[in-house]
Structures are given as C-alpha cells and as structure tokens.
Amino acid sequence: MSTTTTPPTTEPAPEAAVRLVQGVEIEDTFAEAFGMTAARLIITAQSPTWAMIAAQAATGYATSVIGCDAEAGLERELSPQETPDGRPGVSLLVFAFSRDALQKAVGNRVAQCV
Numbered sequence: 001m002s003t004t005t006t007p008p009t010t011e012p013a014p015e016a017a018v019r020l021v022q023g024v025e026i027e028d029t030f031a032e033a034f035g036m037t038a039a040r041l042i043i044t045a046q047s048p049t050w051a052m053i054a055a056q057a058a059t060g061y062a063t064s065v066i067g068c069d070a071e072a073g074l075e076r077e078l079s080p081q082e083t084p085d086g087r088p089g090v091s092l093l094v095f096a097f098s099r100d101a102l103q104k105a106v107g108n109r110v111a112q113c114v
Contacts, residue, residue: 034065036095037102040075043114044089048077055090057113062094062105070105071095 017028043058045051055074062072071094078089094109096102 034097036065036071036097037099039094039102039106041092041094041106041110042078042083042089043092044078044083044085044087046087048088051088051090052077054114055092058109059092060109060113062109065095065097069096069108070102072105072109 019026019028041058043051043054045054052074059072059074061068062070065071073093075091075093078091080086080088083089094102094106096105
C-alpha cells in the first residue's frame with residue numbers, strides 16, 4: 001500500500017512593525033513583564049578582572065525566574081571612585097518574584113559565587 005503525503009505548508013511569519021524612537025530602531029515583536037522585587041549589589045575586588053569573574057559567577061544561569069531562583073545580570077563596571085572601599089568593582093541587578101525569594105537567591109549566590 002502506498003501513501004502519498006503532502007508536505008505541510010508554512011506561511012512566512014508576518015513582518016514585525018519597525019519604528020524609530022529617539023534614533024533607536026524598535027521592532028514590535030513580543031514581550032512580557034512580571035511584578036518583581038529587585039536588589040542592586042556592588043562587588044569589589046583587587047582588580048577589574050577579579051570583579052568581573054565574581055560577577056559572571058554570581059549571575060551564572062540567572063536568565064529567567066522561570067526555571068531558576070532569580071534573574072540577574074551585570075549592570076555596569078564601577079571605577080574605584082564609585083565603590084565604598086575604593087577598589088574596582090561591578091554592580092549587579094538581581095530580580096525575584098518576592099522579597100523572600102530575592103533574599104534567598106542573593107544570599108545563595110553571594111555565599112557560593114563571590
């Protein structure tokens with residue numbers, strides 16, 4: 001018995017609307033947002049390299065609160081003039097769904113990674 005199958009047809013996705021806002025091209029695609037609690041951490045070290053290594057370790061897999069304890073990322077590098085102890089540093093932003101979840105995530109990440 002022979003059967004003939006027709007490959008499924010796929011229609012191209014509609015093109016996203018693009019607009020310019022203050023010189024920045026914005027592509028209207030998809031986004032979602034959640035109410036969250038945030039913390040800003042400052043990590044300092046002997047050198048900018050060590051501060052960045054600590055930042056990368058602490059933010060690790062924190063790309064989404066769906067599947068991990070927090071969303072976290074590097075905000076920016078800090079000069080010694082911008083840190084409390086006068087050493088090079090970085091600032092991190094960490095987000096979680098609740099204050100308790102944020103406290104646990106920050107505590108674990110700092111204790112294990114910094």
